[in-house]
Amino acid sequence: MQADTLIIGYGNADRQDDGVGWHIIRNIAQRLGQDVPNDPGAAIEVISEKVDLLFILQIYPELAETLSYYKRVCFVDAHTADIPDPISWTELDPEYEKSPLTHHMSPRTVLSIAGTIYGKQPHAILVSVRGYSFQFERDLSPQTATLTKEATERIWTWVNNSTAENGA
Amino acid sequence: MVTEKITIEPVTRIEGHAKVTIQINEDGSVDRARFHVNEFRGFEKFCEGRMYFEMPQITPRICGICPVSHHLASAKAGDALMGVTPPKPASLLRELMHMGQIIQSHGMHFFELAGPDLILGFDADPATRNVVGLIGADPDLTVRAVELRKFGQDIIYQVGGRRIHPNFAVPGGVNRALTAEKRDHMLAGIDHALETTQIGIELVKNWAEANIADIEKFAVFDTGYFGLVTPKNGLELYDGKIRLVDKDGKELERFDAQNYLDIIAERVENWSYLKFPYYKKLGYPEGVYRVGPLGRLNAIDHIDTPMAQAEFEVYQQINGGKPVPQTLYYHYARLIETLFAVERARELLEDPDLLGKDILNTKHDFQGEGVGVIEAPRGTLFHHYWAKPNGQLERVNLIVSTGHNNWAMSKAVDSVAKTYVKGPEVQEGMLNRVEAAIRAYDPCLSCSTHAIGQMPIKIDVLDANGATTQTLKRD
Numbered sequence: 001m002q003a004d005t006l007i008i009g010y011g012n013a014d015r016q017d018d019g020v021g022w023h024i025i026r027n028i029a030q031r032l033g034q035d036v037p038n039d040p041g042a043a044i045e046v047i048s049e050k051v052d053l054l055f056i057l058q059i060y061p062e063l064a065e066t067l068s069y070y071k072r073v074c075f076v077d078a079h080t081a082d083i084p085d086p087i088s089w090t091e092l093d094p095e096y097e098k099s100p101l102t103h104h105m106s107p108r109t110v111l112s113i114a115g116t117i118y119g120k121q122p123h124a125i126l127v128s129v130r131g132y133s134f135q136f137e138r139d140l141s142p143q144t145a146t147l148t149k150e151a152t153e154r155i156w157t158w159v160n161n162s163t164a165e166n167g168a
Numbered sequence: 169m170v171t172e173k174i175t176i177e178p179v180t181r182i183e184g185h186a187k188v189t190i191q192i193n194e195d196g197s198v199d200r201a202r203f204h205v206n207e208f209r210g211f212e213k214f215c216e217g218r219m220y221f222e223m224p225q226i227t228p229r230i231c232g233i234c235p236v237s238h239h240l241a242s243a244k245a246g247d248a249l250m251g252v253t254p255p256k257p258a259s260l261l262r263e264l265m266h267m268g269q270i271i272q273s274h275g276m277h278f279f280e281l282a283g284p285d286l287i288l289g290f291d292a293d294p295a296t297r298n299v300v301g302l303i304g305a306d307p308d309l310t311v312r313a314v315e316l317r318k319f320g321q322d323i324i325y326q327v328g329g330r331r332i333h334p335n336f337a338v339p340g341g342v343n344r345a346l347t348a349e350k351r352d353h354m355l356a357g358i359d360h361a362l363e364t365t366q367i368g369i370e371l372v373k374n375w376a377e378a379n380i381a382d383i384e385k386f387a388v389f390d391t392g393y394f395g396l397v398t399p400k401n402g403l404e405l406y407d408g409k410i411r412l413v414d415k416d417g418k419e420l421e422r423f424d425a426q427n428y429l430d431i432i433a434e435r436v437e438n439w440s441y442l443k444f445p446y447y448k449k450l451g452y453p454e455g456v457y458r459v460g461p462l463g464r465l466n467a468i469d470h471i472d473t474p475m476a477q478a479e480f481e482v483y484q485q486i487n488g489g490k491p492v493p494q495t496l497y498y499h500y501a502r503l504i505e506t507l508f509a510v511e512r513a514r515e516l517l518e519d520p521d522l523l524g525k526d527i528l529n530t531k532h533d534f535q536g537e538g539v540g541v542i543e544a545p546r547g548t549l550f551h552h553y554w555a556k557p558n559g560q561l562e563r564v565n566l567i568v569s570t571g572h573n574n575w576a577m578s579k580a581v582d583s584v585a586k587t588y589v590k591g592p593e594v595q596e597g598m599l600n601r602v603e604a605a606i607r608a609y610d611p612c613l614s615c616s617t618h619a620i621g622q623m624p625i626k627i628d629v630l631d632a633n634g635a636t637t638q639t640l641k642r643d
Binding site: 012014057060061062064065113116117136 | 211214229235276280307310311313314315317318321333
């Protein structure tokens with residue numbers, strides 16, 4: 001049976017706090033008793049009855065098809081000082097957000113593509129954690145590492161609540 | 169004359185690494201426009217001290233857009249450093265992976281980034297001028313666009329075994345052979361990918377025919393052209409010599425990658441962090457050149473695959489057999505290259521040696537220095553390593569594709585701004601054209617870090633006193 005819920009972490013674990021999504025996905029995989037790579041930034045794909053996990057370097061258009069298979073999706077990323085909250089929890093509406101000069105896509109954009117092409121849009125949230133340092137390092141900054149624990153806990157609660165709501 | 173200054177820039181250093189400034193005269197005309205790049209160069213230092221064989225796993229992390237290009241250029245630099253030639257199956261597999269990268273990157277650029285401008289129009293409502301907006305115009309095309317990108321990615325996955333951070337090419341070869349089952353899986357997708365690419369080509373040709381007046385005044389300027397070629401000057405994306413031709417197509421140089429420092433130099437300008445490469449013998453700026461799809465097609469005489477060659481013959485007619493200087497034809501060139509990449513993928517998949525088990529040459533002849541070159545989607549990519557006898561790197565030099573086009577992008581911005589921008593009230597369509605001038609080159613500015621909360625681009629219109637009179641931004 002496929003899970004109804006998908007968590008997608010994305011970012012670059014070689015750029016310190018930009019890789020917070022990798023660390024959170026790894027934490028959740030461990031809670032599920034799954035084997036996960038130790039190499040920061042390595043791809044993670046975990047399929048379980050409770051929740052599926054995916055870590056990717058960046059969001060790409062064909063991810064829309066994957067989204068269309070789920071009822072709930074949680075995106076996990078880092079954010080900068082432009083967002084004041086240490087941990088930001090945002091309900092996402094599908095909306096095409098243009099990235100004028102790069103291949104970068106946003107969660108809203110890929111949700112928009114999922115709805116338009118596949119006719120399905122999961123309920124989606126974006127959980128982002130404040131990043132403080134984006135150097136060429138694999139260890140999170142101390143501040144972000146602390147926030148990562150809290151964010152993992154909140155996402156884990158969300159997963160279990162979502163599962164309960166589904167009757168699973 | 170009093171001038172105003174328009175600045176297009178990202179807010180933080182980690183997303184865009186670039187901004188555009190446009191100086192507006194009192195009468196609303198553009199005095200000068202520039203494209204400034206603040207490219208992060210710390211990666212070379214980060215690599216020093218690492219072992220040469222780690223580099224194919226480390227360098228793909230430079231970039232989330234073209235990790236395969238860095239992976240393969242790095243492995244090739246390792247080949248040269250260790251004086252080792254990979255066995256034929258390994259070279260075929262590396263090239264196949266590279267074709268996957270070209271297909272996915274070019275496909276995404278045309279259909280999802282540049283295509284909406286062409287199909288829906290530069291002045292269309294920005295809320296619908298995107299791939300989702302394309303649904304209304306052509307739903308089948310949009311589905312195909314996603315599928316084409318997915319096909320390219322799938323080749324990378326089938327060959328390399330990982331969706332990100334490939335651990336496949338190593339100095340001397342590759343670390344996994346291909347199975348017949350995976351080969352057949354990839355072959356099954358070729359015809360559909362060819363069809364989609366041809367649809368895109370017809371689309372861009374029809375657009376060009378209807379918009380030829382715009383094309384002829386949109387960033388048209390002469391440069392040299394630069395790219396890898398086959399022994400008979402055919403299109404080559406994985407290996408070969410580098411050919412540099414002038415604006416008329418006359419060959420200026422034909423050289424081995426290892427000699428690149430004898431041929432090109434880099435100019436420093438005080439308004440950009442990214443250097444400006446140029447051909448040494450002609451000096452700067454006379455010796456500037458362009459790379460990427462337009463640069464490559466202008467530097468070759470033919471293409472060795474039939475469908476791409478047929479299209480290349482049409483391309484050659486644009487300027488009577490001479491190089492094509494119009495920036496907007498980058499899009500056409502990009503699709504011709506996509507056609508080549510799909511056809512070449514089929515050739516590689518049908519080569520009986522592809523499934524060979526002889527994939528790694530372990531007989532080394534340490535050279536101490538090695539250059540690896542590849543035609544990344546955006547242009548020629550150099551990896552140059554210097555190592556101690558124990559294989560530890562002492563120095564690393566990377567020349568990324570976007571750097572070669574630095575002068576051309578700034579020139580394109582200046583040209584388009586002067587043609588289309590009229591101040592002081594700058595309309596969205598004007599801004600979009602300036603962006604489109606940069607987009608045509610498909611620069612890689614992101615350096616693989618994309619935290620939430622950054623503003624990809626904004627324009628501030630400043631009066632002569634430095635006060636902001638207008639702000640346009642993209643979220």
